[in-house]
Amino acid sequence: xxxxxxxxxxxxxxxxxxxxVSTPAAAAEGDLIVNGGFESGTSGWSCSAAETVSDPVxxxxxxxxxxxxxxxxxxxxxxxxxxxxxEYTLSGxxxxxxxxxxxxxxxxxxxxxxxxxxxxxxxxTTGANQTTATVYVHGWYGQGSYLADDISLVGxxxxxSVPDAPTxxxxxxxxxxxxTLSWTAPSGPVTEYxxxxxxxxxxxxxxxxxxxxxxxxxxxxxxxxxxxNSAGSSAPSExxxxxxxxxxxxxxxxxxxxxxxxxxxxxxxxxSSTGPASELPExxxxxxxxxxxxxxxxxxxxxxxxxxDLIAVAFADAVRTDGAKVSFHVDEGLSDALGGYTEDxxxxxxxxxxxxxxxxxxxxxxxxxxxxxxxxSAADSFANSVIELIETYGFDGVDIDLENGxxxxxxxxxxxKIEQALPGAIITMAPQTIDMLSPSREYFSLxxxxxxxxxxxxxxxxxxxxxxxxxxGVYAQGDIDFITTQACTLLQGGLEPSQVGLGLPxxxxxxxxxxxxxxxxxxxxxxxxxxxxxxxxxPETTWPGIRGAMTWxxxxxxxxxxxxxxxxxxxxxxxx
Numbered sequence: 001x002x003x004x005x006x007x008x009x010x011x012x013x014x015x016x017x018x019x020x021v022s023t024p025a026a027a028a029e030g031d032l033i034v035n036g037g038f039e040s041g042t043s044g045w046s047c048s049a050a051e052t053v054s055d056p057v058x059x060x061x062x063x064x065x066x067x068x069x070x071x072x073x074x075x076x077x078x079x080x081x082x083x084x085x086x087e088y089t090l091s092g093x094x095x096x097x098x099x100x101x102x103x104x105x106x107x108x109x110x111x112x113x114x115x116x117x118x119x120x121x122x123x124x125t126t127g128a129n130q131t132t133a134t135v136y137v138h139g140w141y142g143q144g145s146y147l148a149d150d151i152s153l154v155g156x157x158x159x160x161s162v163p164d165a166p167t168x169x170x171x172x173x174x175x176x177x178x179x180t181l182s183w184t185a186p187s188g189p190v191t192e193y194x195x196x197x198x199x200x201x202x203x204x205x206x207x208x209x210x211x212x213x214x215x216x217x218x219x220x221x222x223x224x225x226x227x228x229n230s231a232g233s234s235a236p237s238e239x240x241x242x243x244x245x246x247x248x249x250x251x252x253x254x255x256x257x258x259x260x261x262x263x264x265x266x267x268x269x270x271x272s273s274t275g276p277a278s279e280l281p282e283x284x285x286x287x288x289x290x291x292x293x294x295x296x297x298x299x300x301x302x303x304x305x306x307x308x309d310l311i312a313v314a315f316a317d318a319v320r321t322d323g324a325k326v327s328f329h330v331d332e333g334l335s336d337a338l339g340g341y342t343e344d345x346x347x348x349x350x351x352x353x354x355x356x357x358x359x360x361x362x363x364x365x366x367x368x369x370x371x372x373x374x375x376x377s378a379a380d381s382f383a384n385s386v387i388e389l390i391e392t393y394g395f396d397g398v399d400i401d402l403e404n405g406x407x408x409x410x411x412x413x414x415x416x417k418i419e420q421a422l423p424g425a426i427i428t429m430a431p432q433t434i435d436m437l438s439p440s441r442e443y444f445s446l447x448x449x450x451x452x453x454x455x456x457x458x459x460x461x462x463x464x465x466x467x468x469x470x471x472x473g474v475y476a477q478g479d480i481d482f483i484t485t486q487a488c489t490l491l492q493g494g495l496e497p498s499q500v501g502l503g504l505p506x507x508x509x510x511x512x513x514x515x516x517x518x519x520x521x522x523x524x525x526x527x528x529x530x531x532x533x534x535x536x537x538x539p540e541t542t543w544p545g546i547r548g549a550m551t552w553x554x555x556x557x558x559x560x561x562x563x564x565x566x567x568x569x570x571x572x573x574x575x576x
Contacts, residue, residue, distance in 0.1 A: 055466050058150050066145060067434050073141055076136065077104070083155075087124070096145060165238075166185060167238075169237050171240060177217070178212060192228050193206070207440070282498075283575050287565065288553040290555045299555055312360075361395055362386065408442045431443040436457070461503055462477060469482070483521075498546075502521065549568050
């Protein structure tokens with residue numbers, strides 16, 4: 001979501017990033033980097049919070065886009081074989097605020113802030129016994145997305161040997177049909193990893209995690225992993241036996257999958273037969289109500305039209321003395337704009353919305369939200385503060401809209417504690433597009449882990465740039481194919497249709513980019529539900545239970561005469 005313009009802070013001394021995945025082969029004469037132009041996605045690189053995009057690029061068809069957050073600088077690294085006591089030149093083209101390029105063994109680095117592609121270059125000399133070099137590119141904490149392209153390391157290549165076997169293979173997010181594996185990388189250059197199930201290869205990856213799908217319920221599978229480079233493949237890792245969960249269980253709680261539950265939310269049931277979540281309509285419209293005045297129409301909660309089924313009050317913020325605990329108050333600017341609007345007024349208005357059959361939840365985070373839940377004690381603090389807000393104001397649940405990253409393990413603990421205290425509470429999420437590109441990402445992982453209590457994920461299909469779709473194509477935001485292929489990724493990744501919503505801006509002012517007309521929102525819903533009104537992409541299957549749509553924000557929609565709510569709510573009512 002968008003709240004206020006981001007204030008860019010002063011530069012800080014960078015932390016050196018160490019790569020996990022590596023590659024030794026030369027991409028061109030004298031250049032040791034493999035896939036330095038990111039034409040093959042992130043193959044050969046180990047990346048955190050980074051994907052490839054098709055626009056803007058420095059050259060070729062792809063570039064790297066990293067999403068730096070408050071605690072993740074979105075590093076991409078690669079380890080190559082080098083010769084001792086030898087000089088190398090590292091260069092690349094970058095764009096963004098405080099973007100760093102460097103080599104972590106020697107400590108050589110350089111950085112820039114640039115609004116368009118700018119070249120960075122640094123040289124370093126390897127040590128007397130140094131045989132590998134780990135190069136990296138990353139942004140800076142809290143400074144947002146950056147771009148990188150055409151990274152090269154020029155110098156003589158060192159001797160490449162077969163890598164050691166990966167270690168510490170572990171399983172998480174075990175469901176009845178899928179399992180996510182992770183492992184620790186060996187030292188030395190690695191081009192990719194091969195994952196074997198029962199002795200047979202099932203896929204390769206340049207990352208240190210892999211999701212295996214298409215499995216049978218309550219079945220034992222034996223996994224091993226090899227590390228590969230130009231010299232050959234390592235010995236297999238130690239074997240790991242994984243037992244899939246019972247059918248429709250929503251995951252094995254002992255493996256990060258959560259407590260047993262139905263997992264089928266086709267009728268809006270989040271695992272409890274009673275409570276606010278069970279009272280939502282089959283297809284619903286969600287809107288965010290702004291608790292601040294930023295130029296959109298100031299509204300009292302009681303002003304929200306009944307076309308909105310679910311209202312997310314934005315936002316609860318972190319308490320300064322405890323980054324996991326959240327509080328809520330009426331912004332002074334909004335109160336002044338409304339001629340006085342107090343917490344008591346909010347409580348009364350929520351009760352009035354309930355009388356109309358509408359549900360109201362408290363949203364945590366937003367663009368500038370800095371809520372950090374990274375331990376069991378923090379999970380308790382977060383959950384207790386949310387429960388207190390729900391009980392004080394009469395909220396029906398909570399929305400997780402943390403746009404600076406989250407820890408899936410501890411956020412799951414917090415959300416389960418909230419649901420246990422308030423059975424049937426509405427639990428929603430509003431991740432950015434990049435957060436839901438793969439089940440291995442923290443947000444997607446969290447959604448799958450709490451599938452038995454999750455109401456809906458309203459992914460923000462805006463402020464995104466170009467992204468990979470479920471069919472392997474690359475699509476630019478602002479197009480129906482972007483919306484449908486992104487939603488398809490969630491549906492194919494394990495979420496129920498009733499847990500997937502389409503998040504779009506209510507007006508061009510509601511987002512920096514990605515606004516589409518309401519007719520396109522309606523066509524995307526129809527395409528996913530019925531396989532008609534599609535763009536170039538038509539899904540092979542349909543999802544009549546697709547849950548609905550979300551917009552930022554109700555206030556910006558009010559500026560437009562509620563054009564979004566009027567058009568999209570009508571279409572939702574017409575869905576099968």
